[in-house]
Amino acid sequence: MKRKFLWVLLAAVVVFSTGCGDSYEESSDSGSTSSFYQTDNTGWEEGNSFDYNEEKAAGVEEVSDASTEESGGLDGYDMSRKIVYTSNVSIESKKFDEDIASIQKLVNSSGGYFESTSQSGSLEYGNRYASFTARIPSRNYTDFMNSVGSIGSLTQKTENVEDITSSYVDVQARLKSLDKKLKRLQELEDNAETIEDLLAIEDRINSVQYDIENYTAQKRLYDDKVDYCTVSINVDEVATYSEVKKDTAWNRFAEAFTNSFAGFIAFLxxxxxxxxxxxxxxxxxxxxLIIVLIVTHKKRAALKNKKKEIKDNTQVKNQNKEYSGPKYSEDDN
Structure with missing residues (x-):
């Protein structure tokens, strides 16, 4: 009982020395990172001198939702806007090899790299197709998009912008809170008096370190998406460029009829x-099939002739019985 009282007293000292404002309030969009952090509320059996309740009393509770003012504001956080750019570009090309080389040169000169590449079709039929996924440094993204649009004939360009600033700050705050939690656990580990206490604290340390690794990986992923924009480039080899038409009702009707007729021809x-x-x-x-029909026909003809022959023989026999002539007796003589 005395030892347990000492542990509670030590926990209270740690709480007041570190302050009750080191935890961070979970942001409203924490759902985007929740899969990387799993709380462990498992307590310890009665009789252990170190359990989950005492751990919370010692200031090593799970990452809680304290306000940013209580945790010292946002000092030390990267508060710059975190913007993720994702684009898709479709190009028609009359000079397929030259345009592919131009795209590769443009990506390299922009400081980017190819994440994936693929090519299909044949030179003989002039229907080659290439697809690239390029990662371009965000500082060169605008210049790259302007330049890639001048290669071949641009038929489609879409851009998607995603602001992940709040999620990024949330990950930073969780890492900061977990670092403080780890330091408090390490202090308790240094003062542990029994093997049971030491094992319990080490288990909590391992759990916190695991969470730190997951959030660190999430932060690296965010950094990569922000630092390098993703651009998908599709190149179609054509003999003539597609005509750019205004989107009118008549043009849509004409295009539907043309596509329908082309589909019918393709089906034929x-x-x-x-x-x-x-x-x-x-x-x-x-x-x-011809052989089978000939054999079948011959068999049917032979069978028919045989039936006819049998029928004729039967009729002859019957006639012989009927007209065999009168019989004379001796009295007639």
Whole structure:
């Protein structure tokens, strides 16, 4: 009982020495990072000299939601706007190889790199297609987008802007609070008097360190998204550029009719090609079918002739019985 009282007294000293305002109020958008932090409210069995209730009394409670004023404001936090840019660019190209080389050169000169690349189609048919995912430094993003639009014929460009400032600050605050929590646990670890106390504190330290690693990884991910914008580039090889038309009702009707007719022609072409592929099999099947029909016809003719012959023989026998002639007796003589 005396030892437990000493632990409570030591916990109270730690609480008042560190202040009750080191925890950070969970921001309203913490849902974006909640998957990286899991609270552990598991207590310890009765009889242990160090349990979860005493840990909270010692100021090592879970990351709570104290206001930023109580935690010393936002000093030490990076409060600059954290903007994530994601773009998609579609290009038609008459000079496919040259335009691909120009895109690669532009990405390299902008200080970026290719996250993924793919290419399909053939030079023979002139229907090649290339797709790139490039990461461009945010400081060069605007110049890059202006330059890439001058390659080939730009058919589509979309840009998405996402502000993750609040989520970024939330991660920073959680890391700061967890660092303070870790230091308090380490102080308690140095003053632990029993093996049970030491093991309990070490378990809590491991849990806090795990959370710190997760939030640090989340912060690095945010930094990467902010520092490098993501640009998807699609390049289609064409013989002539598509005509840019105004979006009117008549143009939409005409485009729908053209697409429908083109689809019908493509379907007919597919049927012809499919028939050519299937022609050898069709010929073999036709020969087999003809042979089967000939054999079947011969069998039916033979069977028919046989039935007719049997019928004729039967009729002849019947006639012989009927017209075999009169019989004369001796009395008639």
């Amino acid at each position: 072409q597919w049927l012809v090609i499919a028939f050519i592929y299937a022609l050898p099999y069709v010929l073999v099947a036709a020969v087999i």
